[in-house]
Amino acid sequence: MPDQRLIVVAGESLIDRLVRPDGDVGEHPGGGPFNTARALARLGCRVAFLGGLSTDEHGRLLRDALETDLVDLSLVQTSDSPTLVATATLDDAGQATYRFDPQASAAAGLAGTKLPLDTAAFHVGTLGLVLEPAAATIAGLVAAAPPGILVMVDPNIRPATIAEPTTYRSRLAAILARADVVKVSRDDVAWLDPGSPPVTATRRLLGHGRTGPAIVLLTDGAEPVLVVGSSGIDELPVPAVRVVDTIGAGDAFGAGFLADWTRSGRGRDELEDRAAVRESVRFAMRVAAWTVGRAGADPPMLASLA
Numbered sequence: 030m031p032d033q034r035l036i037v038v039a040g041e042s043l044i045d046r047l048v049r050p051d052g053d054v055g056e057h058p059g060g061g062p063f064n065t066a067r068a069l070a071r072l073g074c075r076v077a078f079l080g081g082l083s084t085d086e087h088g089r090l091l092r093d094a095l096e097t098d099l100v101d102l103s104l105v106q107t108s109d110s111p112t113l114v115a116t117a118t119l120d121d122a123g124q125a126t127y128r129f130d131p132q133a134s135a136a137a138g139l140a141g142t143k144l145p146l147d148t149a150a151f152h153v154g155t156l157g158l159v160l161e162p163a164a165a166t167i168a169g170l171v172a173a174a175p176p177g178i179l180v181m182v183d184p185n186i187r188p189a190t191i192a193e194p195t196t197y198r199s200r201l202a203a204i205l206a207r208a209d210v211v212k213v214s215r216d217d218v219a220w221l222d223p224g225s226p227p228v229t230a231t232r233r234l235l236g237h238g239r240t241g242p243a244i245v246l247l248t249d250g251a252e253p254v255l256v257v258g259s260s261g262i263d264e265l266p267v268p269a270v271r272v273v274d275t276i277g278a279g280d281a282f283g284a285g286f287l288a289d290w291t292r293s294g295r296g297r298d299e300l301e302d303r304a305a306v307r308e309s310v311r312f313a314m315r316v317a318a319w320t321v322g323r324a325g326a327d328p329p330m331l332a333s334l335a
Contacts, residue, residue: 034149034291037104038066039079039167040157041136042091043113043129045276045326050121057276058094059115059326060136061155061185064277068284068316068328069152070098074291077101079142081163083135087112104142110135113156123274123321129156129190139163144170144178150291152283153204154183159190164200171204179290179297181210182242183283186217205234209297210290211242212283215249231257243300246310248282254314256306263303265310270318277326278317284328285309285316 040062047055062080069076078100082088084107091112095102113134117125137160144151151174153167174180182204191197198221205211211234215227222230231247235257247255256263289312290305299305319329 033075035145035147036069036074036076036150036152036287036291037079037144037148038062038069038076038152039139039170040153040155041113041160041163042078042080042082043115043134043136043156044087044090046114046116047274047276048116048118050119057326058091059277060113061183061280062152062157063091063095064280064326064328065152065154065183065284066100067095067098067326068281069288070100071328071330072284072288072316073331074288075101077104077145079104079139080157081106081108081110081135081138083107083112084109085112087114088135104145106139106142108135108138110138113137117276119274123272125274125276127187127189129187132160134160136160137163139166142166142170144174148178149296150179150181150287152181152183152287154283155185156187156190158184158201158204159187159197168200168204171207174207177296179210180208181212181283181287182208183212183279184217184221185214185279186220188220205241206236208242209300210244210246210286212246212248212279212286214279215247215252218247228255228257228262231255235259243297244306246282246286248279254310256303256310258301258303258306260301260303263307265307265314267314268318270322272321273323274321277328278321280326281320281328282313282317285313288316289313
């Protein structure tokens with residue numbers, strides 16, 4: 030049985046079109062929030078996806094994938110706008126660079142919605158914080174989230190999609206003011222705070238008291254994960270694994286943390302417990318390690334981790 034506390038994941042779904050170094054091209058369902066919702070469901074959580082889905086062939090593929098993983102689709106908004114496509118070109122190390130089109134997609138059209146009353150955690154990020162009107166909608170939901178809801182943010186910044194950096198930074202700052210947990214990569218903080226050391230840039234994301242994140246989780250590929258909080262920094266080594274590609278790894282990590290945190294009955298107030306945070310981060314690393322060993326964003330079932 031899934032954890033009965035509801036997690037809502039808001040943002041985009043899209044098609045990842047993978048172009049490998051040998052020229053092979055394949056397509057997989059994707060999008061940071063879409064991947065996160067599926068991962069949470071596979072890890073035994075009760076999760077609803079809040080986003081736009083197209084009626085086109087790709088949209089039906091995305092819907093089928095969510096339904097297969099038992100993600101609640103009652104908050105989905107359906108439209109005839111086309112599905113967003115992210116073309117990911119992989120290098121020999123499995124790292125991806127992205128191109129996104131079209132701008133007027135089903136993913137961008139999210140508007141006029143509310144969080145269910147029984148929401149326990151709210152996860153937002155990636156292009157859901159960029160594409161309009163979805164970005165304004167999600168920012169409004171974060172600002173209006175009741176105190177009992179834990180808010181987790183994964184900016185997962187794609188610079189090529191940000192036409193107005195000043196607007197994006199202002200929106201992200203407002204979202205971070207209500208965030209409890211922020212997951213960022215080294216690339217994220219390099220874009221947000223160019224020229225600053227990663228730890229310095231990460232510390233600057235922390236708010237004062239409860240006006241900003243309680244913790245920030247900094248990931249950097251195979252390098253240790255840093256847990257940055259007001260009381261100090263914890264460094265956790267990443268297990269060595271064979272990497273097929275890194276697509277969906279960050280989404281799997283974020284989902285793993287949130288799944289373990291909520292399944293353990295923890296909320297916003299427990300984020301000051303550094304031992305508890307480390308425990309959930311270690312679980313998140315296991316989920317991410319499984320994911321990078323498989324092609325595309327294909328997170329594990331909870332039973333697979335046993």
